[in-house]
Amino acid sequence: MYEPYRRHLRVLRDKEKYRRLPEIGQANQASWLDFSSNDYLNLSRHPALLQAGMAAAKQYGVGATGSRLLSGNNELFKRFEAQISQDKKTEAALIFNTGFQANISVLSALLDANVLGDRPLVFFDKCNHASLYQAVFLSDDALIRYPHNNLQQLEILLQKYHADRRPKFIVAETLFGMDGDILPLQEIVLLAKKYGAFLYLDEAHAVGVLGPSGYGLSTTVAFTEVHYVVVGTFSKALGCSGGYVACNRVLRDYLINKAAGFIYSTAPSPFVIGAAYKAWELVRTLHNERKQLCSLSEKLKNKLLDAGLSIGQANTHILPILLKEERLVMQLKEELLNSGVIVSAIRPPTVPPNSSRLRVSLTSAHREKDIDRLLTILSKRS
Incomplete structure (x- = not known):
């Protein structure tokens, strides 16, 4: 039974595609110059985060003990989600264990053909993160990819399907993590409004770094008459781990009832959420x-x-x-x-x-x- 897996690994080695965990010793690590980290604001070892994490663990425990729908919910989540929604200028927010989990759970739930009444059309930047691809694959929806950041081609595709009555979604990152370029956000909001498309934005690499107070590009535009959600993470500029979606109250309630990654996962560690909450508060001061x-x-x-x-x-x-x-x-x-x-x-x-x-x-x-x-x-x- 193991042989197919061995054979696959041999193929990867032959094609020089084989992945290994990096072997980096600790002895001289302090002298190395690291350009691989996503710790953009250098917060991962910040004393205030450590202190906040320990305080949360003392009050609520290190482990959450269960999913938030069972035994893992506490006041800390409620306060943090209220702060996220306030700073992201949305009605509500919902915290997940990781950014990957948030994307794959939220997007696949939103794309559910049984709920929407038809198989949606997903207009998708070719350079989007793997978690977004996986969400669409799980949903088995019509994936329509457009060249990276090419909004002219996106509009051509939207126009092509304009008469199609199926629900339409546009999915893109606001700061692309592998390319380092920025989504023309105002223009894509106008396209979403013009063609009645739902806009799904991934701000994983933008939060902490971009926006007037550091809370991402989505805080710089008005989403008038546009249905949208914004997903992000605490694992990059905030130096912690975890993810979230900022949305309206209806979608938050829907995700609590539909997003499998939220429903069936043990809630994040109170230690991590306490630290992430402190990092979120610090962002506006940096x-x-x-x-x-x-x-x-x-x-x-x-x-x-x-x-x-x-x-x-x-x-x-x-x-x-x-x-x-x-x-x-x-x-x-x-x-x-x-x-x-x-x-x-x-x-x-x-x-x-x-x-x-x-x-x-x-x-x-x-x-x-x-x-x-x-x-x-x-x-x-x-």
Whole structure:
């Protein structure tokens, strides 16, 4: 019975697609320069988060003990969800164990053909996260993909299906985690309104970094006459773990009754939720950290371009170095690691064919000397 799995692993090795957990020792880790982390605001070890997590654990326990519909609900969730909805400018919010779980549970529940009365049409950016793809696959709906961030092509597709009476959904990230570019949000809101489409936004990489107070791009536009939800995570800029959906009260009630990942999962640890709540509160105070991150991102972007490296349309703290060839990406990752620099190597199927890249992720803890060190190593290789 194990042989099919062994055979599959052999195929992956032969194609150089085999994944391994990184073996990174602790002895000299402090001296390494890490450009692989999603801890954009450097909060994962913040003393206030540790203190808030321990206080929550003392009051409610380390484990939630059950799903929120059974034994795992407490006042902490209620307060945190109220704060999320207030800062995201929605009527309500609902917390999940992870961002992946939130996407796969929320989107598949919203796309349920039995509830909608017909099989919906899902207009879908080709570079959306794997969790969003999995949600659509689970729903067995009509997936209509459009070229990355190409709203002109999206409108052509919406117009093509304009007379189709099936429910329509547009699904996109607001800051694309593998490409580092931003969704033209105002324009896509107008398209959703024009064609009567439901708008599903994933703000995993935007919250903490973008928006006037750091609560994402969705807080910068008015969703007048547009039905929408916003999904996010506590595992990136907030330095914790967990996910959430911000929506109206009807959809929150619906998800409590329909989203399998919420109904049948033990609730998140009170320790983690206490820490995440504190991180969420801190976000609005971290103006200097966001300014530092933005400034450093612009400097690195310009230096990469000056060095003749391709970064696509990236214009944020996530900067892909597009090398196309998988073998070259893996070799360069190893060379950087041997020089004490950690970057992420991203290959298909995570990204489209012939678009393998090194993903450089900046945080507010980085300084200009750090990006200079990275560029020095890259220049030696080129």
